[in-house]
Amino acid sequence: MLAYSLRSLAQGALVLVAVAFIAFSMFRFVGDPVVNMLGQEATLQDRRELTERLGLDAPFPVQFARFIGNAARGEFGVSYRQGRKVSDLIRERLPATLELALLSAIFATGAGILLGVYAAINRDGFLSNLVMTGSLVGVSLPTFLIGIGLIYVFAVELRWLPSFGRGETVALGWWNTGLLTDSGRKSLIMPVLTLGFFQLTLIMRLVRAEMLEVMRAEFIRFARARGVGERTIQLRHALRNTLIPVVTIAGLQLGSVIAFAIVTETVFQWPGLGALFVNAVQFADVPVMAAYLMFVAAVFVVVNLIVDLTYFALDPRLRSGARLAKGH
Amino acid sequence: MTAPPPPGAAPVLEVRDLVFEFRTRRGVLRALDHVSFDIAKGEVLGVVGESGAGKSLTGAAIIGLIEPPGRIAGGEIRLEGARIDNLAPDAMRRIRGRRIGMIFQDPLTSLNPLFRVGDQLVETIQIHLGLDDAAARARAIALLAEVGIPAPERRIDGYPHEFSGGMRQRVVIALALAAEPDLIIADEPTTALDVSVQAQIITLLKRLCRERGTSVMLITHDMGVIAEIADRVAVMYAGRIVEIGPVGAVIRAPRHPYAAGLMGAIPSLEGGRARLLQIPGAMPRLDRIPSGCAFRPRCGQAFAPCSERVPPLMAAGSGLAACWLLDADMTAEAAR
Known part of the structure; x- marks a missing residue:
């Protein structure tokens, strides 16, 4: 280990x-x-x-x-364009992006697994067919279009949600959070949905396919032959086997949610790292671009590490493999 | 229609005229055609035949593990006198594991790789016997000891991949016996194992079932296994039982030409260097089953009635066989 x-x-x-x-x-x-x-x-x-x-x-x-x-040490020099330290710029922008990305990730995995399991269990049901068809839209529609569509419906027509920005934020030390004010939370809804939607559909389709595969396994048949109930088989025996391959793909996808929130941030004028990067590219602001590149790499490395550790928690075969490697 | 059960024992399982069909786009395929047999209490019935003869399907139909588009299209299955082929899914689930246990071919894939062996045993025990955690665990350890797993109180917390193939099949047997079922359906329980381990597993299964008075339906294509453990044997061909009778009689003096062909294909120590017999041709596909006797195209002794009518099971020696050669009227008529 x-x-x-x-x-x-x-x-x-x-x-x-x-x-x-x-x-x-x-x-x-x-x-x-x-x-x-x-x-x-x-x-x-x-x-x-x-x-x-x-x-x-x-x-x-x-x-x-x-x-x-x-x-x-987290120092990337001075921004050519703004003349300020890149580390300060990043620290200002980081909370906005992280809050947006983490909420999207939670939304995408949570809803993705739930819907995927539902679609796998009720394979030919009307609702699961509806969900599957809907997920095709999610996979094929570009993110910005979903964002613009949401803005049109909920900001322009219904006027329920703000169309841009983070709303009011509260400073907790250097961390500016939008989660503690009403306007902050309202501002989060549409960007989170937009950013998470693609991942949601992807995870859902993956979970469904994997679960259908696992349900054909011999140990599922044997569990039935032992008299285990169908619900227990689905939610205890099959789900855990389903999640192992899903964790890899979902992990990488979530890394990309954090790293590439650029489009969503642009559509909603979200004051996050993505917007910072887009501006930096236009100006060839190399220190900012370099810092962003390193940030993305770090995110993927960390996510990969978490994925590896999750494997350990899920799959006993790996645990004993590591024990063997240690000469146990 | 079936061989008389051993005296003094009421049958645990009765299968009567079981018909199993697959509905496909190209029509209905009949995979089991009027299969009938009994298994008495404590009896071991061997079921042999080529792949695709319907052996496993019969087992799956009995325990209610059939998947669409397959369905039972006729006949009855009775467990200790009560019909079980038309039960609601949940009632059938309570019979599975509790009154009919099942052992599959491949122990490597029968166990869930992510759960401890003990978890799977305790789960099965608690579903059927309603014991509390400690009692169920104690019972699980006792079962593992009984199937010959060394240091069961430690091994119970192991994962399936930490067991060898033979040990895993022992765990599978413990799982099948966990709730003391009346009948075990063992579908090729030794096929996936090393030859050296096969004998151990068969001996173990035989001993455990004898001690408990559990009946066994043993599906295999290994005649050696049948000779070792079975009381009676049923030979299946193309979805029908073609011969059924006491194991000694069927092996020594098979009445049906197909059964005779099967027995002729067993190597024997006394047989010297004579070539093993081989049945020419292959079993027909489900959509190409010939009229009359399905074995006719491969049978060296086929004569006129074989292509006209399906031969019923008729008395032959101490058992039953489905062959027109055994019908005096038919053979006399053909001789004229």
Whole structure:
């Protein structure tokens, strides 16, 4: 177990270093920040000074080592566009994105598993056919369209929910939360639905397919032959076997929810990291882009670690495999 | 229609004219055609035949584990005199495990990999016997000891993958016996096991069922297993029973040409180096079953009546066989 976790951690660290290298390379290949910051009319003297101040005159390995060292401390330098520390910008924006993404993730997994199990159990029922057909819409409609549709219905026509922004937020230390005010909660509803809808349909279809597969297994037939009731078979014996493959896919999907909330944040003008990144791309604001890239990588590494640990909790075969690996 | 049960014992299971059909797009396929037999209390009935003869299907129909589009289209199944083929699903569920236990072929896939062996045993015991946790666990440990699992009080907390194939089949037997059923249906219980383990499992099954007076319907295509454990044997071909009788008689002097072919295909130590007999051809598919006797195209002794009418089971020696050769009128008429 410990050895397994350590190996996962080491792999994660390796991934982060590789991504750091790519992020760092951007500084060299995506435009010239000095020109961007000073404009066309700057003197050579000005340029040289800024180049030195930004540390762009040092040799490549030194710059990379400096970058990694700073990144490990969460420092990504100063935004070319806003002239503020990237770490401050990220800290301001992070709560908005995390609240949105985590709520979407909970919504997508919870509702996805429930609906998937329902559709698998009542295979040919009217409701499950309806749900399955509806899920096709979710898989095929682009996210922004769902967002715009929701805005049209609930903000423009019905006027129940605000169409953009986070509403009022309350500061808990440096964390600005929208969960403690009415307007904050109302503002969350549509973005959460929009961001979670695709994952919801995906998880639901996956759960349904896996569960139907498991229900054909021999041990399910044997459980029936032992006289176990159908509900117990479905919710105790089949569901746990269903969740093992679902955890992998769902985990990666949830990573991408946190990492790529960009479209949803743009549609709802959500003041999160996605919006920050979009602005950074337009301006070739490399430090912000690099920081965002590292953030995404870190999210995936962490999610993967959680997925691995969940496996352990779910599958006894892995636990004893790890025990064997330890020479038990 | 069936062989007389051993004297002094009322049948635990009676199957009468069981017809099983699959409704498919291309019509109705008849997989079991008027299958009738009894199993007496404490008796072991072996059921043999080629793959697709309907052995497993008969077992599944008895315990009520049939899946659409298959359905029982006729006949009766009685357990200690009461019909069970037309019970409501929940009533049938209470019979499964409690009064009829089942053992499947592959012990590697019969157990849920994510649950401890003990969890699955305790679950079964509590469903049927309503014991509290401690009593159920004690009973589970006793059962594991009885099926020959060493250190059962420790192994009960193991997961299925921590057991070998033979040990897993012992666990499966413990599960099938957990609620002391009257009848065990064992569907190829040794086929997936190593040869060295097969004999152990068969001996164990035989001993446990004898001690408890449990009847067994043993489905297999291994005549050696039948000879070892069965009291009577039923030979199935293309959805029908073609011969049924005491195991010694059927093995030594089979009356039906198909049964004779099966017995001729068993290697024997005394047989020297003679070539094993082989039945030419293959069993017909369900949608191509010939008229009259289904075995006719493969039978070396077929004559006129075989293509006209299905032979019924008739008395032959100490058992019954379904072959026109045993009918004096038919053979006399053909000789004229």
